[in-house]
Amino acid sequence: MATEVEKDHLSGVETTGHEWDGLKELNNPLPKWWLYVLYACIAWAVVYWVLYPAWPLGTTYTKGILGYSSRATLFQKMDEARQSQAQYLDAIAKTPLDQLRGNAELLNFSLAGGRTMFNENCVPCHGAGGQGGHGYPNLADDKWMWGGTLADIYQTIQHGIRADDPDTRISQMPRFGADGVLTRPQIDDTAEFVLSLTGTSTDAEAAKRGAVLFAENCVACHGDKGQGTAEVGAPALNDGIWLYGGDKKTVVETITYARGGVMPAWSKRLDDTTIKQLAVYVHELGGGK
Numbered sequence: 001m002a003t004e005v006e007k008d009h010l011s012g013v014e015t016t017g018h019e020w021d022g023l024k025e026l027n028n029p030l031p032k033w034w035l036y037v038l039y040a041c042i043a044w045a046v047v048y049w050v051l052y053p054a055w056p057l058g059t060t061y062t063k064g065i066l067g068y069s070s071r072a073t074l075f076q077k078m079d080e081a082r083q084s085q086a087q088y089l090d091a092i093a094k095t096p097l098d099q100l101r102g103n104a105e106l107l108n109f110s111l112a113g114g115r116t117m118f119n120e121n122c123v124p125c126h127g128a129g130g131q132g133g134h135g136y137p138n139l140a141d142d143k144w145m146w147g148g149t150l151a152d153i154y155q156t157i158q159h160g161i162r163a164d165d166p167d168t169r170i171s172q173m174p175r176f177g178a179d180g181v182l183t184r185p186q187i188d189d190t191a192e193f194v195l196s197l198t199g200t201s202t203d204a205e206a207a208k209r210g211a212v213l214f215a216e217n218c219v220a221c222h223g224d225k226g227q228g229t230a231e232v233g234a235p236a237l238n239d240g241i242w243l244y245g246g247d248k249k250t251v252v253e254t255i256t257y258a259r260g261g262v263m264p265a266w267s268k269r270l271d272d273t274t275i276k277q278l279a280v281y282v283h284e285l286g287g288g289k
């Protein structure tokens with residue numbers, strides 16, 4: 001059945017014969033630019049199929065003549081990274097702790113590695129950036145309870161403080177109140193003296209009486225001026241930095257019941273190279289000595 005080609009009577013263009021509610025579709029040719037873009041895309045696709053992996057073939061695929069594989073590239077890059085890391089880790093393992101900082105490359109590598117390990121292991125207690133919190137010392141300032149040299153920090157990390165480790169750092173402040181060494185009024189006086197070291201005492205008479213008690217009971221660990229003693233991890237009481245709090249109530253509580261912060265030992269959990277990097281990182285954080 002021969003159909004007659006119908007023409008739109010306004011534009012004279014042929015119609016396709018499709019009609020919706022009296023609207024007829026005109027059979028205009030596709031624009032040239034559109035066609036060229038289409039051909040260019042087809043040509044590009046063919047070139048791409050030839051050069052790069054493209055068509056699935058059951059369990060494998062066409063590899064393309066360039067042999068490109070993002071998987072292989074990734075493995076190669078990972079391998080390179082591992083090799084260069086291994087080289088640094090090896091050098092760190094062989095370099096004595098006190099010489100690590102003298103080598104700019106090893107120092108940078110240790111700082112980067114130390115930061116990662118610090119974020120993974122130490123931040124829960126010491127806070128992001130090591131700023132500390134109640135009962136957890138700030139590692140980013142230059143005040144140290146147990147010493148701030150690289151070797152001190154290394155030993156602290158390795159063996160911990162009051163930790164389950166035969167070489168752990170250990171000391172115990174006596175429980176002056178709980179064990180009846182000092183009476184409640186004596187503890188009050190000693191606390192006033194402790195506060196006077198940072199100029200926050202409100203009772204000069206009590207502080208004066210407290211000075212005598214401090215000399216008898218506290219200087220052995222905290223020093224004659226309250227400057228602290230690193231050998232026993234006794235913090236300075238005259239610098240305004242408080243691990244547990246510097247208000248009267250807290251100081252009275254500390255003298256009554258004492259304190260004994262525990263820092264885990266890491267030598268069983270982390271290898272020596274990692275602990276070295278951590279020590280370098282912590283030392284660099286603030287005031288390493």
Ligand code: HEC
Binds near residue numbers: 137278
């Ligand atoms: C479970 C909590 C905890 C974790 C985790 C922890 N620490 Fe500690 N750390 C402490 C406490 C508590 C102290 C203070 C102990 C005391 O009172 O003497 C301390 C003390 C220290 C000190 C001594 C500070 C000084 O003033 O002498 C260093 C250095 C230190 N930590 C480093 C680290 C590093 C590095 C890590 C991660 C590998 C780490 N800590 C993980 C709780 C923790």
Ligand code: HEC
Binds near residue numbers: 190213254
């Ligand atoms: C055997 C040593 C020793 C003696 C003696 C001692 N202390 Fe301490 N003191 C420590 C140690 C160690 C700490 C830190 C405890 C910790 O880190 O958890 C400490 C902590 C403190 C703190 C907490 C400081 C802070 O930053 O929050 C105060 C306050 C304090 N002592 C006061 C005294 C006073 C006052 C006396 C004497 C009546 C005294 N101590 C006697 C070892 C001692």
